[in-house]
Each structure stands twice: as C-alpha cells, then as structure tokens.
Amino acid sequence: MKLTVNKGLSLVLLVIAASYLFMAYNLPEYAFVPVDADLIPKLLGFALVILSICFFFSKDIDTEEQKKKRVIKKKEAGMLLGVMVLILLYITVLEVVGFVIMTAAFIIVCTRFLGYQNWIATISTAVIFSVGAYALFNYGLAIRLPAGILPF
C-alpha cells in the first residue's frame, strides 16, 4: 500500500509523540509535590498520539494548491539552501567579525546571490542599513550589538 502524504505525516507525528512520551516518562519524580512536572508533557504526548491516529484515518484531502507548493525546481531548492548557508555563516562569525561588517556583507552577498544586479543600490543599502541599525541599537537603545574587529 502506498502511503499518501497525510498518512506519512501522521506516522512522523506518531514517532514524535512516542519519543516525547518516552522522555516525559523518564522525567525525575518528586514525592512531595501534588502535581509533578511530567503531568502536562504526558497529557500532550497522548493528545498528539490521538490526533495523529485521527489524522491517519481522516479524509483530509491533499489539495492541488498544496501539492503545487511542495513542488520546487532544483535550482530554486539550491537557492533556498544557499540562503540558509549564508544565514548560518552569518550567525557563526557574527560575534567574531562584528555586526556592521557581517550585516553589510550578508546583505550584499545575499542580494547578489538572489539575482539583483544593481551594485550601487545594493552596497549603499547594505552600508546605510548596517551602520544605521548598529547606531540605533548601540547608541539609541543601549542594546550592545557585537562590535567585533571594529574599534567602536
């Protein structure tokens, strides 16, 4: 029997529910509290089990629009992954290199990567935005964003 998308999803949810329940049952118990920390997790775990089973047997139709949303061309999937890598890179080196440089670099590289050709508009937006946001947070709102290798 070939599983439909929704049936497949309900199985994934069942696995999540089972793992969550397993962890909930392994939470340490305290003898002197009337209601322990595991009550809600257990209730939630069982609620998800019941809902997943109902979902498995429900006649929820996978609409055409939904199917269309899931079809992504290889190139576009590459774009999504590419942007994700850029974000992860940004996060990883943000505190070392600093907010202003990393933000400007991210905006320039990401915008160019997504296909916008106008360098002047991209670079000026990147510089104005990163310096403006840094000034606003650090000096206006007293929230310190990482300075990194820059002295200010």
Add this chain to the structure above:
Amino acid sequence: MFEGIAQGFQVAFSWEAILFIFIGVFVGTIIGMIPGLGPISAIAIMIPVTYSMDPTIALVMMAGVYYGSMYGGSTSSILLNAPGVAGTVAASFDGYPMAQQGKAGKALAISAIASFVGGTVSVILLMLFAPVLASVAIIFGPPEYFALMLLGLTAIASLSEGSTIKALISAVLGFMIVTIGIDAQTGTSRFTFGSVNLLDGVDFLVIALGVCAIAEVCFLILNRKQKLSGLHNIGSLKLTKEDFKEMKGPMTRQSFIGFILGVLPGAGATISSFVAYISEKKMAKNPEEFGKGSIKGLTAPETANNAATSGAFVPLLSLGIPGSGTTAVMLGAFLVLGVQPGPLLMTENPTVFWGIIVSMYLGNVFLLILNLPLIPYFVKILKVPRPLLISLVIISSLIGVYAVSFSTFDLYLLVVFGIIGYLMRIFAFPAAPFILAFILGGMMENALRQSLTISGGSWDIFFTSPLTLSLFALTIIAIVVPAWRDRVKRRKGKDTPLGL
C-alpha cells in the same frame, strides 16, 4: 473609571506618545506592506526597539504597529492581489479589481477611511467593554482561567483555515515546545537534551519570527521573480458623495460586527472580514457587482478587520488572554516590558490600561492622515527589488532575536523554527494555533497545576463551578461544530473560504 480615562488622555497626548504612535503606525504600515509579512512579524521585529522605553509608551507604539501593519497588508492586497496575511484576503476581492480598473487610489482611500471608522468605533466599544469584563474576571480562579484558555486555543484551532485536525496538531506541537526548559515549580529540566542554552526554554521571539517571518522569506525567495502589475497608475484618491453614501451602511454595520467577532476567542480579523464581505453581499441590492470592484465589497472587510483588531484587545487587556496569534505576540511584548495584562491591570496600572486604549484614537487618526497623502510614496516600497527586501527581512529577524538573548544559539534555533514554519506552510498546518499555544501553554500549565494544588490533586475542581463547565461545553462545541462542517463541506465537494 473617568479618572483612568483622563490619565489615558494625559499619556496619549504627551509629545513622546504622539511621536511613538506615529512611528509605530508608520513602521507597521511599511512592514505590513511587504507581501507575506503581517502584524505578527511587524510586532516581533519591533520588540527589541522597545527595550529601553517607558513600558506605556512602548505598548502604545506597539498597538500602532499592529493596526498600521493591518492597513499595510490591505495595501498590498489591493495593489498586488498579494495579501500578506489572511485578515486582508477579503480586501483583495474587490480592491484588486478596482486597482485593475485604474482606481487604485480610490480603493486605497476607501480602505483608509473604512479602517479609520472601524477602528474608531471599536475603540469606543473597547473603552466600554474592557473594564466591565475586567471587573467580572476578578472572580476567576485558576480552574476558570484554564478552561478559558483551553477554549481560546481550541477556538483558534477550529476557526483556522483548512483542516481542524491539522490546526489542533499544530496547537499541541506549539504547547510541546513551551515545555522545554526548567520547570518553574519543581526545578526539573525538561527536554533540554543536556543543553545549557535550553534551560531557560525557547524565547517567544524565536518562535514568532521563525515560524512567521523566516518561513515567509522562503516563499519570497521562491517567488522573487514574480512580476508586479498594477503599480503604475494609482489614479485619483478623491471620493465622491455617492461613494461615501455607499460606504456608510457597511461601515456602520461592520464596525459593530467586526468588534464583536474580534472579542471572541479565535475569530479575529480573518473571520470578521469574511463575515463582513459575505453578509454585505447577501444584503446588497446588486450582489453581482461584488468581486468586480464594488465599493461596498471593499468597505465591509476593511471596516471589520480593523474593528476586530481593537476588539481583540478586550480579552488581552481585561483577561490577560490573547485570542489570536497576533494578540499572543502582543502579550509577549507586554511581558517583555514587565507589564502583566489581566483584570488587575486596570486598577494597578491604569496609566498603561487607559493609555493604550486612548492612544488608539490617535493611532487611527494617524493612520488616516499618514496614509492618505503618503499612499503614492508607500506604493514605492512595493517596488523595492525582492532580493534586497529578502536580505533586509532576514537581517531584521536575526537582529530581533539577537537583541533579546545575545545568544547565537537562539539564532540557530530561529533557523530551525524557520524550517519548521516552512514545512508547516507547505503541508498546510496553520501557524497561528502553534504560536498561540506556545504563548498560552505556560499559563495553561500554571493554571492547571495551581487548580490541582488547591484541590489536593482532585480533578473535581474543574467540574464544580458552572462557569468552568460552560467554558468546557463551549470548547467541545468549538471542536465538534467545525469538524462536522468539514465533513459536510467534503460531502458537498464545495470549498469556500473558511467554510462561510
């Protein structure tokens, strides 16, 4: 009460408040105009900006962001047929055809005026109802609160678009996320996988921005080459006497209906705008004009969704319980600023309570005077190249989270929840129940455990008060009726928006 209102006026008419309401409405409108980004993202992005501000002024500004983004959403609905959020979908039914006929300016002016009227009427109603509800809610104990929150959660799940069961699953998953971290009552660390970073739990901004903004960015990336049409000619903004005559009826009716639906848990802007559209169509002498650029067809949902926006503040301010995803994020903003909304807010912190309400009058005036003359300039935002816009939205979300936690771990979590939000979107699991459950989850768990502690562990406490029993009965109705409606709809093979 009058003393409180006077205090509210004092706060709202201070130069500081006026400035920040203006900023809130302005920024909200801009963020709301970006296709895909709605009030949830707008409020979440603005939260870090409020940190060093006086809580009252900050919240007054956030309310401005809220209705500014609602109006901004309508703008992209009308001009591009690209509604940012579900609440502005109905505005595109007649707004977009009007724009195509070269009457975009007129459509935007109608939208601004209808939003103003809906917003203003409902603020008056909010002023009357919120204190009454707050005084009733003082008698609520933990069991009543638990039942009320359960009703709110199931109502939003049932009234969400699409399958009820998916919405309920989404709510349970949101609730599960909030159980991560140290349990406040016993000190047990739950589901942290040994990570120190998870001991404090997941910050709500990570959820709000991940599941909404970052997930939406994925779709912006996929649709970045979409051509924008209908942006060249806005046409005149002037409305004739006849236009006003036509708007009068829907504006009066839908201000009240929108407000009432906004107060109800789970309903909010989306349902009220659809109800407004459908009810006006049924009442109209010439319903065939609806969908082809009818003034009534645009006025009705625009009035209703703004009226519902203020209506949604009633349960938030007087009970401390949000009824929608957006008010849930608003509640998050309250808590970040150290203000606990609820029945005691009016007596303990009247400046905040009345300041927010009174500021809404000003906010609505600003919405009108800001939007009418600035419409041609606002439209230019829609012309900002998508790749640049995408980069800026990503960075704004990252700053939003980092400025709260100063932890890169939370930024990684943001990416994870962005992926979860994207998957939810493509498999048609609604995000609003997930966010609401995340915000309400902690409060629900506390209420449940407090109730059971009071009763010494006996569940009878939930079945002794008539109020709790009625709320449970409503919860069951909220689950059964939409499930039955889904079944009937499937049998008929019809698929109308929200089943209305």
